[in-house]
Amino acid sequence: MTSLSSVTDVAHHLARLLGARPSGLFSDFDGTLSPVAPTPDSAEAAPGVSETLRQLASRVSLAGIVTGRGVDDVMRRVAVPDLLYVGNHGLEWFENNEHHVHPAGLEAEGGLPEALREIEHRLEAHVSLEGVIFENKRYSGSIHYRLTTEPGKTGDVLEPIVQEIASEYGFWVSDGKMVMELRPGASVNKGSAVRRIVTDRQLKSAVFLGDDVTDADAFVVLRELRQELGVQTCSVGVLTLDTDQRVIDNSDFLLDGVDDVVSMLLELVDLLPEVTDQEDPE
Structure with missing residues (x-):
């Protein structure tokens, strides 16, 4: 359509x-x-x-x-x-x-806060965190960058960081409108x-x-x-x-x-x- x-x-x-x-x-x-x-x-x-x-x-x-x-x-x-x-x-x-x-959500609950903190720490070394929002939704997490001064640049820097850390913690990554999501590896x-x-x-x-x-x-x-x-x-x-x-x-x-x-x-x-x-x- x-x-x-x-x-x-x-x-x-x-x-x-x-x-x-x-x-x-x-x-x-x-x-x-x-x-x-x-x-x-x-x-x-x-x-x-x-x-x-x-x-x-x-x-x-x-x-x-x-x-x-x-x-x-x-x-x-x-x-x-x-x-x-x-x-x-x-x-x-x-x-x-x-x-x-x-069950995959319950398993993810323990590692999610640490994964988000590590993403935040790694991202801060490359770009300003002003306007970046880290959202812990208990069973999944989101990193929003719509409010940054340069969302395109922030997204480009953020993506490989999220992919690497998600892999380390067994999360799956999806993207959306100026947001990246961490979800459990299960196909949910x-x-x-x-x-x-x-x-x-x-x-x-x-x-x-x-x-x-x-x-x-x-x-x-x-x-x-x-x-x-x-x-x-x-x-x-x-x-x-x-x-x-x-x-x-x-x-x-x-x-x-x-x-x-x-x-x-x-x-x-x-x-x-x-x-x-x-x-x-x-």
Whole structure:
């Protein structure tokens, strides 16, 4: 997909697709439901998002947030209890007051602080740390450099340092919008999380919205599930100034930023009837 889609066209397509039940609607948070913020702590859900998600949760069999943030962090920002929350790119799950952590996440918890400290020490020898944010998300870590005076230079210096130290500690590295992530070596990502959700719940339809390269993992899996199991799926990419080409290439539709996402979800609320227990037996 390379061209922008209209909000109304996307909403109508998703409404038809989600008529196949059990149905699932899932979204990333940062850059999709929340404008990209200067720092992780300053991000907020866009106006109206929480209420819209609350209404959508009663119109699909399962609604959820799948994010790189920790579960506790994103739950505070979204504040909708009736959702599935998958955090740390699939390492954390929270639903019905039950919190589960992948074994790889528990193993990573001990070495992560030391790895981040070593990256910080090594980076400081080459560039200023002003504007660099080291984020320990307990089961994974992020190094943000959006606020540095020269993000391009900082990123170039940072990448080999992160790769080397990640290898020493058994972490896997992924990149995003002016951020590098340390994750456990296990093959856990948003794609594996979406596959688990769809297969465990035997969903007949599934939608994912996202804006960054980690969301493209989910887009790819949805296409695979469409081909392998006949699940009706749709991937909605969200364009920003620095959208990765992998997001564009693997999207079925493209929306222009968070405002378009919110508008589309509002239209979707009006198009979808509420799900009843008779329609969706658990």
